[in-house]
Amino acid sequence: MKWTPGSRDSIEDARGRSPMLRAGLPIGLGGAVILLIGSWLTGTNLFTLLGPSSDVSDSPAGDSRPVATTPEEEKMVDFVGAVADDLQATWGQLLGSRYQRTKVVLFRDAVESACGMAETAVGPFYCPSDNRVYLDLSFYNDLDRRFGAPGDFAQAYVLAHEVGHHIQALLGTEASMRAEQQRAPSQARALSVKLELQADCYAGVWGHVARQPGRFLAGRVELEAGDIEEGLNAAAAIGDDRLQRMQTGRVVPDSFTHGSSAQRSTWFRRGLDVGTIESCNTFGGLQ
Numbered sequence: 001m002k003w004t005p006g007s008r009d010s011i012e013d014a015r016g017r018s019p020m021l022r023a024g025l026p027i028g029l030g031g032a033v034i035l036l037i038g039s040w041l042t043g044t045n046l047f048t049l050l051g052p053s054s055d056v057s058d059s060p061a062g063d064s065r066p067v068a069t070t071p072e073e074e075k076m077v078d079f080v081g082a083v084a085d086d087l088q089a090t091w092g093q094l095l096g097s098r099y100q101r102t103k104v105v106l107f108r109d110a111v112e113s114a115c116g117m118a119e120t121a122v123g124p125f126y127c128p129s130d131n132r133v134y135l136d137l138s139f140y141n142d143l144d145r146r147f148g149a150p151g152d153f154a155q156a157y158v159l160a161h162e163v164g165h166h167i168q169a170l171l172g173t174e175a176s177m178r179a180e181q182q183r184a185p186s187q188a189r190a191l192s193v194k195l196e197l198q199a200d201c202y203a204g205v206w207g208h209v210a211r212q213p214g215r216f217l218a219g220r221v222e223l224e225a226g227d228i229e230e231g232l233n234a235a236a237a238i239g240d241d242r243l244q245r246m247q248t249g250r251v252v253p254d255s256f257t258h259g260s261s262a263q264r265s266t267w268f269r270r271g272l273d274v275g276t277i278e279s280c281n282t283f284g285g286l287q
């Protein structure tokens, strides 16, 4: 990818204010084992397992500790900022006045969101209650080393998928999906998969725009040769079937929550190729 460090307007830096348990221990030293794979990979509601947020004393907002960081990490923050700015500008153009900005909250170890307490092990997530994307940068190491999905566009795809959930919140798709899950509990898992695949497709829609030549010279993010393959590889790498095989050696399709590797890369590719919101109607029966 070609990009230039710009503003960090899309970032809320919470790396210096990780919430702590009253006992003074970081959340989840043991819990991390149970929640190892997390909502990004296996489900959506792992936050509640960590208990009510009243169990937690948090530094007041604005009272953050200085962040110990490295030049490499700051470069990663700049990258996330540039991609998030580009995602927001792109969706602003696609949705016009329907678009409202989001923030990418960077955290370490654990974070308190309006959806509850979450720790790094749940992976990146979007909270529809506060309309924010949450990301611990250490996930990118996992993506590369643990899931075999290296590359900057693989990292951008993860962010674009979460911003895809923001689009679903803005357009009301997320709310109507939840209502439908209440109405038809037996369909809950299938509906969740459709929502996830649509977020993959929306990530592709952004990629469709970002691959247009000349963007970099105009100060925007621009894809390069090999980026599409990195993104498709990442979408396949975190398909439920491949993850299940990594964890248990077996594939149980009924427990899929995000879609198989083939489904995820198919829908990401569809967004990339067609580039319209309409092309992402995963709820329309096309699988």
Ligand SMILES: [Zn+2]
Residues within 6 Å of the ligand: 040, 161, 162, 165, 196, 199
């Ligand atoms: Zn998702």
